[in-house]
Amino acid sequence: MTRSEVLNAAEKCVCEDRDKQYGSPEDNFARIAALWSNYKGFTFTPKDVSVMMVLVKVARLSSGDSIGNYVDIAGYAACGGEISSNNEINKKNVAAESIEPKKPAEIYKIPYKQWKLIIKQGMENVPREKFYFHNGIEWIGVDNSTGELWTEEFLTEKGCVAWLEDDYASEDFEEETE
Numbered sequence: 001m002t003r004s005e006v007l008n009a010a011e012k013c014v015c016e017d018r019d020k021q022y023g024s025p026e027d028n029f030a031r032i033a034a035l036w037s038n039y040k041g042f043t044f045t046p047k048d049v050s051v052m053m054v055l056v057k058v059a060r061l062s063s064g065d066s067i068g069n070y071v072d073i074a075g076y077a078a079c080g081g082e083i084s085s086n087n088e089i090n091k092k093n094v095a096a097e098s099i100e101p102k103k104p105a106e107i108y109k110i111p112y113k114q115w116k117l118i119i120k121q122g123m124e125n126v127p128r129e130k131f132y133f134h135n136g137i138e139w140i141g142v143d144n145s146t147g148e149l150w151t152e153e154f155l156t157e158k159g160c161v162a163w164l165e166d167d168y169a170s171e172d173f174e175e176e177t178e
Contacts (some may be wrong), residue, residue: 001067010074018075025050025079026086027106030129038114043125050080107131107164115140123149130164132157 001009014025022028029046036044044052053076057069108131115133118126126149132141139160143150154160 006067006070007074009071010078013071014075014079026083029079029083030127034108034110034114034127037117038111041117043118043121043127045127046083047080050076050083054080107161109133112136115142132160132164 018025018028026046029049032049033044033046036049054073057073057076060066060069106129108129110131110133112133112135115135126142126144128144128147130141130143130145132139134140134157139154139157141152141154141160141164143164152160152163154163
C-alpha cells in the first residue's frame with residue numbers, strides 16, 4: 001500500500017465505519033477511559049486512550065508486520081489529534097466564557113468508588129461531563145459540563161437524572177418519596 005492508501009483506509013475506518021459502530025471517537029474513548037479509570041484506580045482521558053491504543057498497535061508490530069496495524073495507528077493518531085484539538089478549542093472557549101455546546105451532554109452513571117478516586121486526584125481532574133452516583137444514602141448529581149462543577153443531592157435517582165437533564169420538574173420526583 002502507498003502512504004495515501006494507508007491514510008485513506010484509516011480515514012474510512014475512523015470517519016465512516018467506526019463512527020457508525022461506536023459513535024464519535026471522543027464519546028467512545030470517554031467510555032473506554034471511564035472503564036480503565038475504574039479498573040486501575042486513576043483517571044484516564046480520551047486522549048490517553050488514543051495514545052495507548054497506538055501503543056497496542058506498535059506492540060503488535062513487534063510480532064510481525066501487518067498493514068492493518070499501520071492503518072489502525074494512523075486512525076488512532078487522527079482521533080487523538082482531533083480530541084486534542086477539540087480540547088484546545090474548549091479551553092479557549094472557557095477562557096472567553098463563550099461555551100456553545102454542540103449537543104446535549106451525555107449523562108453517565110458511575111460507581112461511588114470512581115467518584116472517590118476522581119476527588120482524590122484533585123478537583124481539576126473531574127471530567128467535563130454530567131454524571132451521577134449513589135453514595136449509599138442519596139443520589140449525587142455532578143454537572144461539570146462547563147467546568148463549574150455543580151453538585152446536587154437527591155432522594156431518588158429519577159430526580160437526580162431529571163436535574164442533570166435540566167428538567168425543572170426534578171423537585172416533583174423528590175416529593176414522591178417524602
